Amino acid sequence: MMLFKALNAFGEYCQFLWSTFGVPEKWREFFKRYTDEIHKLGIDSIPLILIVSVFIGALCTILIKLNINNPMLPRYAVGMTTREIILLEFSSSILCLILSGKIGSNIASEIGTMRVTEQIDALDIMGINSANFLAMPKILGLITILPVLVVICMFTSLLGGYGVCVITGIVDVDTYLYGIQTMFIEWYVWFALIKSLFFAFIISSISAYYGYHVKGGSVEVGKASTNAVVMSNIMILVVDVILTKLLLQ
Amino acid sequence: MIEVKNIKKSFQDGDEMRQILFGISAKFYDGKTNLIIGQSGSGKTVLVKNIVGLFRPDEGEILYDGRDITKMDKKQLKELRKEIGMLFQGSALFDSETVLGNVMFPLKMFSGMSYEEMRDRAQFCIDRVNLTGSENKFPSELSGGMQKRAAIARAIALNPKYLFCDEPNSGLDPKTSIVIDELLSDITHEYGITTIINTHDMNSVMGIGQNIIFVNKGHLGWNGTKDEIYDQDNDDLNNFVYATDLFRDVRKYRLVHGYQRTTTK
Numbered sequence: 001m002m003l004f005k006a007l008n009a010f011g012e013y014c015q016f017l018w019s020t021f022g023v024p025e026k027w028r029e030f031f032k033r034y035t036d037e038i039h040k041l042g043i044d045s046i047p048l049i050l051i052v053s054v055f056i057g058a059l060c061t062i063l064i065k066l067n068i069n070n071p072m073l074p075r076y077a078v079g080m081t082t083r084e085i086i087l088l089e090f091s092s093s094i095l096c097l098i099l100s101g102k103i104g105s106n107i108a109s110e111i112g113t114m115r116v117t118e119q120i121d122a123l124d125i126m127g128i129n130s131a132n133f134l135a136m137p138k139i140l141g142l143i144t145i146l147p148v149l150v151v152i153c154m155f156t157s158l159l160g161g162y163g164v165c166v167i168t169g170i171v172d173v174d175t176y177l178y179g180i181q182t183m184f185i186e187w188y189v190w191f192a193l194i195k196s197l198f199f200a201f202i203i204s205s206i207s208a209y210y211g212y213h214v215k216g217g218s219v220e221v222g223k224a225s226t227n228a229v230v231m232s233n234i235m236i237l238v239v240d241v242i243l244t245k246l247l248l249q
Numbered sequence: 250m251i252e253v254k255n256i257k258k259s260f261q262d263g264d265e266m267r268q269i270l271f272g273i274s275a276k277f278y279d280g281k282t283n284l285i286i287g288q289s290g291s292g293k294t295v296l297v298k299n300i301v302g303l304f305r306p307d308e309g310e311i312l313y314d315g316r317d318i319t320k321m322d323k324k325q326l327k328e329l330r331k332e333i334g335m336l337f338q339g340s341a342l343f344d345s346e347t348v349l350g351n352v353m354f355p356l357k358m359f360s361g362m363s364y365e366e367m368r369d370r371a372q373f374c375i376d377r378v379n380l381t382g383s384e385n386k387f388p389s390e391l392s393g394g395m396q397k398r399a400a401i402a403r404a405i406a407l408n409p410k411y412l413f414c415d416e417p418n419s420g421l422d423p424k425t426s427i428v429i430d431e432l433l434s435d436i437t438h439e440y441g442i443t444t445i446i447n448t449h450d451m452n453s454v455m456g457i458g459q460n461i462i463f464v465n466k467g468h469l470g471w472n473g474t475k476d477e478i479y480d481q482d483n484d485d486l487n488n489f490v491y492a493t494d495l496f497r498d499v500r501k502y503r504l505v506h507g508y509q510r511t512t513t514k
Contacts, residue, residue, distance in 0.1 A: 025358055118341040125301055125413075126355050127330030 016209045019131040020139065033137035034144075041103050041138065041204075042145025046152065052098060053091070053153045057160025060085055065170050078171045079179020082161045084188070091153040092192040093240045096146070096199035100232040104207040107138055108228035111211030112221035120212070135208035139201060146200035147193045154192070191247050198243060202235045251277040251300065251411060251443055256309035258295055269295045271467045272309070280441040282434050282457045284448055287464035288489060294415060296464060297447045301333060301413055302326055313411065331359055334404030334442075336414040336433075340396040342388040348375060348399045349384040355407050374402040378432060394425035398432065405436060412437070414446040418453060426450065430457045451490060454478065463489065 024030035060082045068077060111134055114120050123130040158180055165176045210228035214220050258270040269292045277283040287293045298304045300311055302318050311318045313329060321329065342351050352371040356362055362370065375384055378398040388396055397417060404412060414433060418426035434457040437444040446453065454461060454475055461478060463471040465485045473481065478490060 029357060113344075117339055117344075118337040119343055121303060122335065122337060122341040122343075124303060125330060125333060125335045126358065127327040128358060 012213065013206075013209050016131055016135075016212060017205060019129060020135045020205075020208070022129060022132050022136075024132060024136065025128055030137060033133075034141050037137045037141030038145045041106070041142050042149060045099060045102060045149060048098075048102060049095065049149055049153050050156050053095070053156040054160035054163065056090055056094075057082065057086060057157030058164040059160075060090070060157070061161035061164050061176070062168075062170060075172070075175045076179035076182055079161070079176040080182055081179075082176075083158060083180040083184070086154055086157040087188040087192055090157060091150050092195040092199065093236065095150060095153050096196065096203065096236050097233055099146075099149070100199075100203045100207075100236065101229050103142065104203050104229045104232045105225040107204060107207035108211040108225040109221055111135070111208055112214035112224045115212060115214045116217055116221060131208075131212060135205070135212065138208055139204040142200040142204040143197055146196045150192055150196040154189070191243075194247065195240065195243050198239050199236050202239060203232045206232045206235060250279055250314060251445070252310075252312040253277075253296075253300060254310040254312070256296065256299055256311065257307045258292075258299055258304060259307055269467050270299070270306070273464065273467075273469045274309075275462045275469060275472060276460075277443055277445050277462075278460055279443050280438060281444070281459040282437050283443070283445045283460040283462065284454055284458040285445065285462045285464060286448060286454055286458075286489070287470070288449065291464045292467040293447045293449075293464050297413055297415060297445065300445065301335060302330070331407060332410040334407070334409035334412045336397065336400050336404050336412070336417055338416040338419050340388070340393075340400040342396060342399055342403070344388055347385050347387055348380060348391070348402075351388070351399060352402045352406050355403065359407060371402075371406060374406050375399075377405070377436075378402045393420050394422075394429065397421065397425075397429050401429075401432060401436070405440070405442075408440065409442060412442045412444045414444065414448075416448055416450075417446060418448065418450045423452065426452060427456060433457065449489075454490075465489075 061078060064081045064085075065078045068081070111120075114134070120130045120134070123133060161180070162173070162176060165171045165173045171179075207228040210224040210231070211221075214224045252275075254274050255272045256270050256274070257268070257272050259266045259268040261267075273292075273296060285293050285296060295304065299306045300318075302311075302321075306319060309319070313332075316325075316329065318326065318329065342348075343354065346354065349368075349371055352374050353367050356367040356370055360367060360370075372384070375381060378401050380395060380398050380402060383391065383395060383399070388399070391399060412433075417429050417433060421429065430453050433444060433446065436442065446457075448454070458475040458478075461471075461473055461475060462469065463483070463486050465471075471478075471481060471483045471486045478486070481487075
Protein backbone atom coordinates (compact mmCIF):
# COMPACT_ATOMS: atom_id res chain seq x y z
CA MET A 1 0.00 0.00 0.00
CA MET A 2 2.83 2.38 0.95
CA LEU A 3 4.66 1.50 -2.26
CA PHE A 4 1.49 2.09 -4.26
CA LYS A 5 1.05 5.51 -2.63
CA ALA A 6 4.69 6.41 -3.26
CA LEU A 7 4.43 5.38 -6.92
CA ASN A 8 1.19 7.31 -7.24
CA ALA A 9 2.81 10.42 -5.77
CA PHE A 10 5.83 10.03 -8.06
CA GLY A 11 3.52 9.74 -11.05
CA GLU A 12 1.67 12.88 -9.97
CA TYR A 13 5.00 14.67 -9.53
CA CYS A 14 6.06 13.69 -13.07
CA GLN A 15 2.71 14.88 -14.47
CA PHE A 16 3.12 18.13 -12.57
CA LEU A 17 6.59 18.64 -14.07
CA TRP A 18 5.23 17.81 -17.52
CA SER A 19 2.61 20.53 -17.25
CA THR A 20 5.07 22.95 -15.63
CA PHE A 21 7.64 22.97 -18.40
CA GLY A 22 5.98 24.50 -21.42
CA VAL A 23 6.02 27.73 -23.36
CA PRO A 24 4.78 30.55 -21.09
CA GLU A 25 1.51 32.25 -21.98
CA LYS A 26 3.18 35.68 -22.07
CA TRP A 27 6.98 35.94 -22.09
CA ARG A 28 6.84 39.42 -20.63
CA GLU A 29 4.80 38.25 -17.66
CA PHE A 30 7.07 35.22 -17.28
CA PHE A 31 10.25 37.37 -17.11
CA LYS A 32 8.61 39.68 -14.60
CA ARG A 33 7.74 36.74 -12.37
CA TYR A 34 11.14 35.10 -13.00
CA THR A 35 13.05 38.19 -11.83
CA ASP A 36 10.68 38.61 -8.88
CA GLU A 37 11.38 35.01 -7.83
CA ILE A 38 15.15 35.50 -8.16
CA HIS A 39 14.79 38.44 -5.81
CA LYS A 40 12.37 36.77 -3.40
CA LEU A 41 13.99 33.33 -3.22
CA GLY A 42 17.61 34.31 -3.75
CA ILE A 43 18.49 37.89 -2.92
CA ASP A 44 16.29 37.89 0.18
CA SER A 45 18.15 34.79 1.42
CA ILE A 46 21.57 36.49 1.34
CA PRO A 47 21.43 37.83 4.94
CA LEU A 48 20.69 34.32 6.25
CA ILE A 49 23.50 32.87 4.14
CA LEU A 50 25.97 35.50 5.35
CA ILE A 51 25.15 34.87 9.00
CA VAL A 52 25.17 31.08 8.75
CA SER A 53 28.27 30.79 6.60
CA VAL A 54 30.42 33.23 8.61
CA PHE A 55 29.71 31.29 11.80
CA ILE A 56 30.09 27.86 10.21
CA GLY A 57 33.40 28.93 8.67
CA ALA A 58 34.59 30.18 12.06
CA LEU A 59 33.40 27.02 13.82
CA CYS A 60 35.07 24.75 11.25
CA THR A 61 38.38 26.52 11.76
CA ILE A 62 38.20 26.30 15.57
CA LEU A 63 37.08 22.64 15.63
CA ILE A 64 39.65 21.54 13.07
CA LYS A 65 42.41 23.29 14.97
CA LEU A 66 41.29 21.62 18.22
CA ASN A 67 40.97 18.17 16.68
CA ILE A 68 44.04 17.87 14.53
CA ASN A 69 46.60 18.96 17.08
CA ASN A 70 49.15 16.55 15.73
CA PRO A 71 52.84 17.51 15.21
CA MET A 72 52.89 15.23 12.13
CA LEU A 73 50.41 17.51 10.36
CA PRO A 74 51.50 20.84 8.89
CA ARG A 75 50.05 23.98 10.49
CA TYR A 76 48.42 25.03 7.23
CA ALA A 77 46.26 21.85 7.39
CA VAL A 78 43.65 23.84 9.37
CA GLY A 79 43.03 26.30 6.50
CA MET A 80 43.21 23.58 3.89
CA THR A 81 40.76 21.28 5.66
CA THR A 82 38.37 24.15 6.33
CA ARG A 83 38.43 25.00 2.63
CA GLU A 84 37.82 21.39 1.57
CA ILE A 85 34.87 20.98 3.94
CA ILE A 86 33.35 24.24 2.77
CA LEU A 87 33.84 23.59 -0.94
CA LEU A 88 32.85 19.94 -0.95
CA GLU A 89 29.93 19.82 1.44
CA PHE A 90 28.98 22.90 3.37
CA SER A 91 28.58 25.50 0.61
CA SER A 92 26.34 23.27 -1.47
CA SER A 93 24.72 20.42 0.47
CA ILE A 94 24.44 21.84 3.98
CA LEU A 95 23.55 25.30 2.69
CA CYS A 96 20.79 23.78 0.53
CA LEU A 97 19.47 21.79 3.49
CA ILE A 98 19.24 25.07 5.39
CA LEU A 99 17.72 26.92 2.45
CA SER A 100 15.18 24.19 1.79
CA GLY A 101 13.64 25.12 5.14
CA LYS A 102 13.32 28.76 4.17
CA ILE A 103 12.67 28.56 0.43
CA GLY A 104 10.84 25.22 0.35
CA SER A 105 8.30 26.19 2.98
CA ASN A 106 7.88 29.59 1.32
CA ILE A 107 7.09 28.04 -2.07
CA ALA A 108 4.82 25.29 -0.69
CA SER A 109 2.84 27.61 1.55
CA GLU A 110 2.47 30.32 -1.10
CA ILE A 111 1.19 27.95 -3.78
CA GLY A 112 -0.80 25.93 -1.22
CA THR A 113 -2.58 29.04 0.00
CA MET A 114 -3.37 29.96 -3.60
CA ARG A 115 -4.86 26.48 -4.03
CA VAL A 116 -7.10 26.59 -0.95
CA THR A 117 -8.29 30.14 -1.70
CA GLU A 118 -9.22 29.07 -5.25
CA GLN A 119 -6.69 31.43 -6.87
CA ILE A 120 -5.29 28.49 -8.86
CA ASP A 121 -8.81 27.55 -9.99
CA ALA A 122 -9.23 31.18 -11.09
CA LEU A 123 -6.09 30.88 -13.24
CA ASP A 124 -7.34 27.59 -14.72
CA ILE A 125 -10.74 29.08 -15.51
CA MET A 126 -9.02 31.93 -17.35
CA GLY A 127 -7.34 29.32 -19.55
CA ILE A 128 -3.88 29.79 -18.02
CA ASN A 129 -1.66 26.77 -17.37
CA SER A 130 -1.43 27.40 -13.63
CA ALA A 131 1.45 24.96 -13.00
CA ASN A 132 3.50 26.62 -15.71
CA PHE A 133 2.53 30.12 -14.60
CA LEU A 134 3.29 29.57 -10.90
CA ALA A 135 5.99 26.93 -10.69
CA MET A 136 8.24 27.50 -13.72
CA PRO A 137 9.44 31.01 -12.70
CA LYS A 138 10.21 29.67 -9.22
CA ILE A 139 12.11 26.62 -10.46
CA LEU A 140 14.13 28.50 -13.08
CA GLY A 141 14.64 31.45 -10.73
CA LEU A 142 16.13 29.25 -8.01
CA ILE A 143 18.26 27.32 -10.50
CA THR A 144 19.65 30.68 -11.66
CA ILE A 145 20.36 32.20 -8.27
CA LEU A 146 21.41 29.24 -6.11
CA PRO A 147 24.89 28.82 -7.68
CA VAL A 148 25.47 32.52 -6.95
CA LEU A 149 24.43 31.96 -3.35
CA VAL A 150 26.82 28.99 -3.14
CA VAL A 151 29.72 31.16 -4.32
CA ILE A 152 28.79 33.83 -1.75
CA CYS A 153 28.67 31.10 0.89
CA MET A 154 32.15 29.84 -0.07
CA PHE A 155 33.70 33.28 0.28
CA THR A 156 31.95 34.25 3.51
CA SER A 157 32.69 30.89 5.16
CA LEU A 158 36.38 31.25 4.42
CA LEU A 159 36.10 34.84 5.64
CA GLY A 160 34.56 33.53 8.87
CA GLY A 161 37.58 31.27 9.34
CA TYR A 162 39.87 34.21 8.61
CA GLY A 163 37.97 36.36 11.12
CA VAL A 164 38.33 33.84 13.91
CA CYS A 165 42.06 33.61 13.20
CA VAL A 166 42.39 37.40 13.40
CA ILE A 167 40.25 37.76 16.52
CA THR A 168 41.40 34.77 18.59
CA GLY A 169 44.79 34.01 17.07
CA ILE A 170 43.95 30.30 17.19
CA VAL A 171 45.87 29.92 13.93
CA ASP A 172 48.36 32.33 12.48
CA VAL A 173 46.60 34.42 9.82
CA ASP A 174 49.29 33.91 7.18
CA THR A 175 49.27 30.16 7.80
CA TYR A 176 45.50 30.11 7.43
CA LEU A 177 45.69 32.08 4.19
CA TYR A 178 48.42 29.77 2.90
CA GLY A 179 46.30 26.75 3.92
CA ILE A 180 43.18 27.84 2.05
CA GLN A 181 45.24 28.33 -1.13
CA THR A 182 47.47 25.31 -1.04
CA MET A 183 46.66 22.20 -3.12
CA PHE A 184 43.54 23.92 -4.43
CA ILE A 185 41.51 21.78 -6.82
CA GLU A 186 39.35 23.94 -9.05
CA TRP A 187 37.02 21.03 -9.87
CA TYR A 188 35.70 21.12 -6.29
CA VAL A 189 34.20 24.54 -6.98
CA TRP A 190 32.55 23.22 -10.16
CA PHE A 191 31.44 20.17 -8.21
CA ALA A 192 29.65 22.40 -5.66
CA LEU A 193 28.08 24.49 -8.42
CA ILE A 194 26.84 21.42 -10.32
CA LYS A 195 25.34 20.01 -7.13
CA SER A 196 23.63 23.32 -6.41
CA LEU A 197 21.82 23.17 -9.77
CA PHE A 198 20.37 19.77 -8.87
CA PHE A 199 19.49 20.89 -5.36
CA ALA A 200 17.78 24.04 -6.64
CA PHE A 201 15.61 21.91 -8.90
CA ILE A 202 14.82 19.50 -6.07
CA ILE A 203 13.87 22.21 -3.55
CA SER A 204 11.74 24.27 -5.92
CA SER A 205 9.98 21.50 -7.84
CA ILE A 206 9.17 19.31 -4.81
CA SER A 207 7.92 22.29 -2.81
CA ALA A 208 5.83 23.56 -5.73
CA TYR A 209 4.39 20.05 -6.20
CA TYR A 210 3.35 19.77 -2.54
CA GLY A 211 1.84 23.26 -2.57
CA TYR A 212 0.01 22.71 -5.85
CA HIS A 213 -1.64 19.49 -4.66
CA VAL A 214 -2.92 20.75 -1.29
CA LYS A 215 -6.49 19.72 -0.55
CA GLY A 216 -8.36 21.26 2.34
CA GLY A 217 -7.51 24.32 4.41
CA SER A 218 -4.80 26.00 6.41
CA VAL A 219 -3.89 22.84 8.36
CA GLU A 220 -3.18 21.03 5.09
CA VAL A 221 -1.10 23.99 3.85
CA GLY A 222 1.03 23.66 6.99
CA LYS A 223 1.36 19.90 6.46
CA ALA A 224 2.28 20.39 2.81
CA SER A 225 4.90 22.92 3.81
CA THR A 226 6.45 20.51 6.32
CA ASN A 227 6.29 17.57 3.90
CA ALA A 228 7.92 19.68 1.19
CA VAL A 229 10.88 20.51 3.44
CA VAL A 230 11.26 16.92 4.69
CA MET A 231 11.05 15.41 1.20
CA SER A 232 13.42 18.05 -0.25
CA ASN A 233 15.96 17.30 2.49
CA ILE A 234 15.77 13.56 1.91
CA MET A 235 16.16 13.97 -1.85
CA ILE A 236 19.05 16.42 -1.41
CA LEU A 237 20.91 13.83 0.69
CA VAL A 238 20.17 10.99 -1.76
CA VAL A 239 21.24 13.03 -4.77
CA ASP A 240 24.28 14.30 -2.86
CA VAL A 241 25.53 10.75 -2.38
CA ILE A 242 24.89 9.87 -6.04
CA LEU A 243 26.58 13.01 -7.39
CA THR A 244 29.55 12.67 -5.06
CA LYS A 245 30.06 9.12 -6.28
CA LEU A 246 29.64 10.11 -9.92
CA LEU A 247 31.62 13.35 -9.96
CA LEU A 248 34.46 12.71 -7.50
CA GLN A 249 35.40 9.09 -8.16
CA MET B 250 -27.03 29.12 -24.21
CA ILE B 251 -25.44 26.39 -22.16
CA GLU B 252 -27.09 22.99 -22.16
CA VAL B 253 -26.11 20.05 -19.98
CA LYS B 254 -27.35 16.62 -20.89
CA ASN B 255 -27.37 13.63 -18.57
CA ILE B 256 -24.31 14.64 -16.52
CA LYS B 257 -22.99 11.94 -14.20
CA LYS B 258 -20.00 12.33 -11.90
CA SER B 259 -18.40 10.09 -9.27
CA PHE B 260 -15.42 10.50 -6.98
CA GLN B 261 -13.13 8.01 -5.30
CA ASP B 262 -14.02 7.83 -1.61
CA GLY B 263 -11.55 5.50 0.09
CA ASP B 264 -11.89 2.18 -1.70
CA GLU B 265 -15.31 2.99 -3.13
CA MET B 266 -16.66 5.23 -5.87
CA ARG B 267 -19.18 7.76 -4.58
CA GLN B 268 -21.63 9.09 -7.17
CA ILE B 269 -22.44 12.79 -6.75
CA LEU B 270 -24.40 13.59 -9.92
CA PHE B 271 -26.95 11.13 -11.29
CA GLY B 272 -27.68 12.28 -14.83
CA ILE B 273 -28.63 15.96 -14.61
CA SER B 274 -30.01 17.71 -17.71
CA ALA B 275 -30.76 21.44 -17.81
CA LYS B 276 -30.62 24.56 -19.98
CA PHE B 277 -29.08 27.92 -19.04
CA TYR B 278 -30.32 30.84 -21.14
CA ASP B 279 -28.56 33.90 -22.60
CA GLY B 280 -29.22 37.25 -20.92
CA LYS B 281 -30.86 35.57 -17.95
CA THR B 282 -29.77 34.92 -14.38
CA ASN B 283 -29.81 31.13 -14.15
CA LEU B 284 -29.71 29.96 -10.54
CA ILE B 285 -28.65 26.53 -9.37
CA ILE B 286 -30.11 26.01 -5.91
CA GLY B 287 -30.04 23.16 -3.45
CA GLN B 288 -28.95 22.18 0.01
CA SER B 289 -25.30 21.99 0.98
CA GLY B 290 -23.87 18.71 -0.31
CA SER B 291 -26.53 18.32 -2.99
CA GLY B 292 -23.98 18.50 -5.83
CA LYS B 293 -24.39 22.14 -6.96
CA THR B 294 -20.69 23.01 -6.88
CA VAL B 295 -19.73 19.73 -8.55
CA LEU B 296 -22.25 20.49 -11.30
CA VAL B 297 -20.82 23.99 -11.82
CA LYS B 298 -17.23 22.70 -11.79
CA ASN B 299 -18.22 20.15 -14.43
CA ILE B 300 -19.82 22.84 -16.56
CA VAL B 301 -16.77 25.13 -16.43
CA GLY B 302 -14.44 22.21 -17.15
CA LEU B 303 -12.63 22.03 -13.80
CA PHE B 304 -13.97 18.46 -13.54
CA ARG B 305 -14.61 16.10 -16.42
CA PRO B 306 -17.97 14.32 -16.17
CA ASP B 307 -18.08 10.51 -16.27
CA GLU B 308 -20.94 10.70 -18.75
CA GLY B 309 -23.01 13.30 -20.55
CA GLU B 310 -22.62 16.39 -22.71
CA ILE B 311 -22.07 20.05 -21.83
CA LEU B 312 -22.85 22.28 -24.78
CA TYR B 313 -21.73 25.91 -24.96
CA ASP B 314 -23.83 27.22 -27.86
CA GLY B 315 -23.55 23.78 -29.41
CA ARG B 316 -19.84 23.23 -28.59
CA ASP B 317 -19.36 20.19 -26.36
CA ILE B 318 -16.76 21.00 -23.68
CA THR B 319 -16.32 17.31 -22.83
CA LYS B 320 -15.01 16.57 -26.32
CA MET B 321 -12.67 19.57 -26.59
CA ASP B 322 -8.90 19.21 -26.73
CA LYS B 323 -6.68 21.47 -24.60
CA LYS B 324 -6.40 24.16 -27.26
CA GLN B 325 -10.15 24.38 -27.84
CA LEU B 326 -10.77 24.39 -24.11
CA LYS B 327 -8.31 27.24 -23.70
CA GLU B 328 -10.09 29.28 -26.37
CA LEU B 329 -13.47 28.62 -24.76
CA ARG B 330 -12.18 29.68 -21.36
CA LYS B 331 -11.44 33.14 -22.70
CA GLU B 332 -15.24 33.47 -23.05
CA ILE B 333 -15.82 32.46 -19.42
CA GLY B 334 -15.71 34.64 -16.33
CA MET B 335 -16.01 33.20 -12.86
CA LEU B 336 -16.73 34.64 -9.46
CA PHE B 337 -15.53 32.28 -6.72
CA GLN B 338 -17.04 31.81 -3.28
CA GLY B 339 -13.97 33.34 -1.61
CA SER B 340 -13.43 35.88 -4.42
CA ALA B 341 -10.04 34.27 -5.32
CA LEU B 342 -8.37 37.63 -5.90
CA PHE B 343 -4.59 37.45 -6.28
CA ASP B 344 -3.15 38.58 -2.93
CA SER B 345 -0.01 40.05 -4.44
CA GLU B 346 -1.90 42.34 -6.84
CA THR B 347 -3.92 45.47 -6.20
CA VAL B 348 -7.55 45.73 -7.33
CA LEU B 349 -6.34 47.36 -10.54
CA GLY B 350 -3.69 44.64 -11.00
CA ASN B 351 -6.29 41.92 -10.48
CA VAL B 352 -8.70 43.42 -13.02
CA MET B 353 -5.89 44.05 -15.51
CA PHE B 354 -4.54 40.52 -15.12
CA PRO B 355 -6.76 38.73 -17.70
CA LEU B 356 -6.30 41.68 -20.06
CA LYS B 357 -2.49 41.39 -19.75
CA MET B 358 -2.62 37.68 -20.44
CA PHE B 359 -5.07 37.60 -23.35
CA SER B 360 -6.15 40.96 -24.73
CA GLY B 361 -3.15 42.19 -26.72
CA MET B 362 -4.08 45.76 -25.70
CA SER B 363 -1.55 48.49 -24.92
CA TYR B 364 -1.00 49.33 -21.26
CA GLU B 365 -3.14 52.49 -21.53
CA GLU B 366 -6.00 50.57 -23.16
CA MET B 367 -5.82 47.86 -20.50
CA ARG B 368 -5.82 50.47 -17.75
CA ASP B 369 -8.84 52.24 -19.26
CA ARG B 370 -10.76 48.98 -19.63
CA ALA B 371 -9.87 47.92 -16.06
CA GLN B 372 -10.90 51.33 -14.75
CA PHE B 373 -14.22 51.04 -16.62
CA CYS B 374 -14.89 47.66 -14.97
CA ILE B 375 -13.90 48.98 -11.54
CA ASP B 376 -16.21 51.97 -11.98
CA ARG B 377 -18.97 49.65 -13.17
CA VAL B 378 -18.89 47.71 -9.91
CA ASN B 379 -18.73 50.93 -7.88
CA LEU B 380 -15.20 50.43 -6.59
CA THR B 381 -13.83 53.75 -7.82
CA GLY B 382 -11.10 54.94 -5.45
CA SER B 383 -10.06 51.43 -4.41
CA GLU B 384 -7.85 50.75 -7.45
CA ASN B 385 -4.61 50.72 -5.49
CA LYS B 386 -5.83 48.74 -2.52
CA PHE B 387 -4.80 45.13 -1.97
CA PRO B 388 -7.47 42.44 -1.43
CA SER B 389 -6.59 42.22 2.27
CA GLU B 390 -7.56 45.89 2.65
CA LEU B 391 -11.06 45.34 1.24
CA SER B 392 -14.28 44.24 2.95
CA GLY B 393 -15.98 40.99 1.85
CA GLY B 394 -18.47 42.84 -0.35
CA MET B 395 -15.73 44.94 -1.96
CA GLN B 396 -13.69 41.81 -2.65
CA LYS B 397 -16.70 40.26 -4.38
CA ARG B 398 -17.17 43.41 -6.48
CA ALA B 399 -13.47 43.44 -7.41
CA ALA B 400 -13.79 39.78 -8.42
CA ILE B 401 -16.85 40.63 -10.57
CA ALA B 402 -14.83 43.43 -12.22
CA ARG B 403 -12.06 40.92 -13.00
CA ALA B 404 -14.58 38.37 -14.28
CA ILE B 405 -16.14 40.84 -16.75
CA ALA B 406 -12.86 42.45 -17.88
CA LEU B 407 -12.64 40.34 -21.03
CA ASN B 408 -16.35 40.75 -21.89
CA PRO B 409 -17.23 37.11 -21.19
CA LYS B 410 -20.16 35.37 -22.87
CA TYR B 411 -20.66 33.14 -19.85
CA LEU B 412 -20.43 34.20 -16.20
CA PHE B 413 -20.33 31.66 -13.37
CA CYS B 414 -20.79 32.62 -9.74
CA ASP B 415 -20.21 30.17 -6.91
CA GLU B 416 -22.16 31.26 -3.83
CA PRO B 417 -21.65 34.98 -4.46
CA ASN B 418 -23.39 35.94 -1.22
CA SER B 419 -21.64 33.62 1.18
CA GLY B 420 -20.27 35.50 4.17
CA LEU B 421 -22.02 38.76 3.26
CA ASP B 422 -24.65 40.65 5.21
CA PRO B 423 -28.18 40.73 3.66
CA LYS B 424 -27.86 44.31 2.39
CA THR B 425 -24.51 43.71 0.69
CA SER B 426 -25.89 40.43 -0.70
CA ILE B 427 -28.67 42.36 -2.42
CA VAL B 428 -26.13 44.82 -3.85
CA ILE B 429 -24.09 41.93 -5.29
CA ASP B 430 -27.23 40.19 -6.62
CA GLU B 431 -28.44 43.33 -8.33
CA LEU B 432 -25.00 44.00 -9.78
CA LEU B 433 -24.88 40.50 -11.24
CA SER B 434 -28.41 40.84 -12.59
CA ASP B 435 -27.71 44.25 -14.14
CA ILE B 436 -24.48 43.05 -15.78
CA THR B 437 -26.26 39.97 -17.13
CA HIS B 438 -28.99 42.04 -18.78
CA GLU B 439 -26.67 44.84 -19.97
CA TYR B 440 -24.26 42.54 -21.78
CA GLY B 441 -26.56 39.62 -22.57
CA ILE B 442 -24.32 37.21 -20.65
CA THR B 443 -25.35 33.66 -19.80
CA THR B 444 -25.01 33.90 -16.02
CA ILE B 445 -25.10 30.82 -13.83
CA ILE B 446 -25.27 31.44 -10.11
CA ASN B 447 -24.78 28.65 -7.63
CA THR B 448 -26.52 29.57 -4.39
CA HIS B 449 -28.60 28.40 -1.47
CA ASP B 450 -29.69 31.90 -0.59
CA MET B 451 -33.46 32.23 -0.99
CA ASN B 452 -33.18 36.03 -1.06
CA SER B 453 -31.20 35.70 -4.30
CA VAL B 454 -33.78 33.29 -5.69
CA MET B 455 -36.61 35.71 -4.94
CA GLY B 456 -34.63 38.71 -6.08
CA ILE B 457 -32.96 37.76 -9.34
CA GLY B 458 -33.83 34.13 -10.22
CA GLN B 459 -35.15 33.99 -13.78
CA ASN B 460 -34.37 30.35 -14.50
CA ILE B 461 -34.03 28.18 -11.42
CA ILE B 462 -32.58 24.68 -11.35
CA PHE B 463 -33.09 22.82 -8.07
CA VAL B 464 -30.52 20.10 -7.48
CA ASN B 465 -31.52 17.49 -4.93
CA LYS B 466 -29.14 14.69 -3.88
CA GLY B 467 -27.42 14.77 -7.26
CA HIS B 468 -30.65 14.72 -9.29
CA LEU B 469 -32.50 17.50 -11.07
CA GLY B 470 -35.24 18.17 -8.54
CA TRP B 471 -37.12 20.93 -10.28
CA ASN B 472 -36.72 23.58 -13.01
CA GLY B 473 -38.76 26.80 -13.34
CA THR B 474 -38.94 30.52 -12.63
CA LYS B 475 -39.09 32.40 -9.33
CA ASP B 476 -42.80 32.95 -9.77
CA GLU B 477 -43.46 29.28 -10.35
CA ILE B 478 -41.39 28.24 -7.34
CA TYR B 479 -44.26 29.16 -4.96
CA ASP B 480 -46.92 27.25 -6.85
CA GLN B 481 -45.36 23.83 -7.18
CA ASP B 482 -45.95 20.66 -5.21
CA ASN B 483 -42.42 19.29 -5.07
CA ASP B 484 -41.93 18.24 -1.44
CA ASP B 485 -38.11 18.35 -1.54
CA LEU B 486 -38.16 21.83 -3.05
CA ASN B 487 -40.78 23.02 -0.56
CA ASN B 488 -38.65 21.70 2.30
CA PHE B 489 -35.76 23.72 0.91
CA VAL B 490 -37.68 26.91 0.04
CA TYR B 491 -39.82 27.05 3.15
CA ALA B 492 -37.14 25.95 5.58
CA THR B 493 -37.51 29.16 7.60
CA ASP B 494 -40.50 30.86 9.21
CA LEU B 495 -39.69 33.98 7.22
CA PHE B 496 -40.30 32.25 3.91
CA ARG B 497 -43.40 30.48 5.23
CA ASP B 498 -44.71 33.98 6.03
CA VAL B 499 -43.65 35.17 2.57
CA ARG B 500 -45.63 32.32 1.03
CA LYS B 501 -48.71 33.16 3.06
CA TYR B 502 -48.36 36.87 2.17
CA ARG B 503 -47.87 36.04 -1.50
CA LEU B 504 -50.91 33.77 -1.58
CA VAL B 505 -53.00 36.63 -0.18
CA HIS B 506 -51.46 39.72 -1.82
CA GLY B 507 -49.42 38.48 -4.82
CA TYR B 508 -45.64 39.02 -5.10
CA GLN B 509 -43.92 42.40 -5.33
CA ARG B 510 -40.17 42.76 -4.86
CA THR B 511 -38.76 45.41 -2.56
CA THR B 512 -35.23 46.70 -3.02
CA THR B 513 -32.85 48.63 -0.81
CA LYS B 514 -31.78 51.10 -3.50
